[in-house]
Amino acid sequence: MSFSSIFSYPVVKVMLALILVALLGGAAWWLYLSAPKPGPVPTNFQECATLYPVKVGLPKTCKVPWGKTFVEYTGNASSVDGQVRVDLPPAPVLDSSPVTVSGAAQKDWYSGGEMTVELLAGTGATIAAAQAQETAAAAPAGMLAFKVTLTFAAQQPGTQGALVIIKAGGNQKLILPVVF
Secondary structure, rough: OOHHHOOOHHHHHHHHHHHHHHHHHHHHHHHHHHHHOOOOOOOOOHHHHHHOEEEEEOOOOEOOOOOOEEEEEOOOOOOOOOOOOOOOOOOOOOOOOOOOEEEEEEEEHOOOOOEEEEEOOOOOOOEEEEEEEEEEOOOOEEEEEEEEEOOOOOOOOOOOOEEEEEEEOOOOEEEEEEEE
């Protein structure tokens, strides 16, 4: 009986098939058990910061190992000593495009009656940018009112991003976290 004739028996073919299936199943089970499992799933920046490292900057960010990034919401107040005020609700949700942003800034934030406003995705990529125009609306003393409309592609609901107001010359920025 030759070696090749052994494989002609149906029982041997079935046995080899079963051995192959068992090996593949064992390999799949091993891969499943050795795959990294996500840790606790945070739902906001504060929860993320207690579980994972925080990247210091404006704003502070916390990234979970599987890619989601949370941005610290510092409120509607300006982080540049009252030089800029943006009229947004607390933890603003930008669930549709376009969005109109208004507020007031000190005169030196403008150049030619304009200043740059950007909308960033959670990855930091710019998804909208426009020049805010000085308006005649009422503003606090020493400040000029502004208004800008930003048009952006739909973002994954619940993801975080940032609204960035940039001073003329680019040497100061006000960064406000937003949710899409």
